[in-house]
Amino acid sequence: MIRVAVVDDERLVRSGLRMILGTAPDVEMVADCSGATAVETVRRSAAEVVLLDIRMPDVDGLTVLRGLRAAPEPPAIAMLTTFDAQEYLTAALREGASGFLLKDSDPEQLIRAVRTLAAGGSVLDPGVTRAVIGGYLNAETQAAAAEAVRALTPRESEVLALLGEGLGNAQIAARMGLAPSTVKDHVSALLGKLGGINRVQAAIVADRAGLVAGGPR
Structure with a gap:
C-alpha cells in the first residue's frame, strides 16, 4: 500500500x-x-x-x-x-x-x-x-542543458525522454528491459552530463527538447 x-x-x-x-x-x-x-x-x-x-x-x-x-x-x-x-x-x-x-x-x-x-x-x-x-530553468541552465542534449547518445536520449514522462527508475527499467541498478547509473550519469540538474529539471529539459509526446518540437 x-x-x-x-x-x-x-x-x-x-x-x-x-x-x-x-x-x-x-x-x-x-x-x-x-x-x-x-x-x-x-x-x-x-x-x-x-x-x-x-x-x-x-x-x-x-x-x-x-x-x-x-x-x-x-x-x-x-x-x-x-x-x-x-x-x-x-x-x-x-x-x-x-x-x-x-x-x-x-x-x-x-x-x-x-x-x-x-x-x-x-x-x-x-x-x-x-x-x-520553463521558468524553473534559468537562461544559463537552459542553454547549457540544450547543448548537452544535442551531445547525448541514443540510449541517453531514451532515458531522458522517460524521465520527461515522470517515470521512476524501476519504471524506466521495466520499459527499457534493464536492471534498476543499471538505470540508476544511467540516470546519475545523464543528470551530471546535463549540468548536475535534478530529475524534475531533467523532465522539463526533455519536454522543452521535444522528447516527450505532445511536447514542443
Whole structure:
C-alpha cells in the first residue's frame, strides 16, 4: 500500500481527496491536516507521498515543504494548487518538491500521480503552462542543458525522454528491459552530463527538447 498524507487548510478538499484516493486498491490515506500541524503529523504517519497545498492561511506551504524535506528520509511531495503562479511553482521545485498538481485534476490522473511519486518519479500537471514550467530553468541552465542534449547518445536520449514522462527508475527499467541498478547509473550519469540538474529539471529539459509526446518540437 502507498501511504499518502494530504495537507490542506480546507476540510472539504481533504475529504474529497480521501474519497478519491480511497477508490484505489493500492493507496491508503494515512493522514490529513492543515498546515499548522503538518510536519509533525506527516512524520508520525510515515507517509511515503504528500499532497501539499502551496498556499494556506496558517502556515505557508513552502514552509511546510522545507520542514518535511529536512527529515532524514523525506516523502515525495507534490504541491497542490488552483492556480499556476510561476513564483510559487519555481520556489516549490527548488525546495525539493517532486511535482505540481492542480486541485481540479481528474481523479484517475491524481491516483496515477500518487503511484508515480511513490515510484520515485515526478509529476507536472499538463494544466500548468509550459511558460510557467520553463521558468524553473534559468537562461544559463537552459542553454547549457540544450547543448548537452544535442551531445547525448541514443540510449541517453531514451532515458531522458522517460524521465520527461515522470517515470521512476524501476519504471524506466521495466520499459527499457534493464536492471534498476543499471538505470540508476544511467540516470546519475545523464543528470551530471546535463549540468548536475535534478530529475524534475531533467523532465522539463526533455519536454522543452521535444522528447516527450505532445511536447514542443
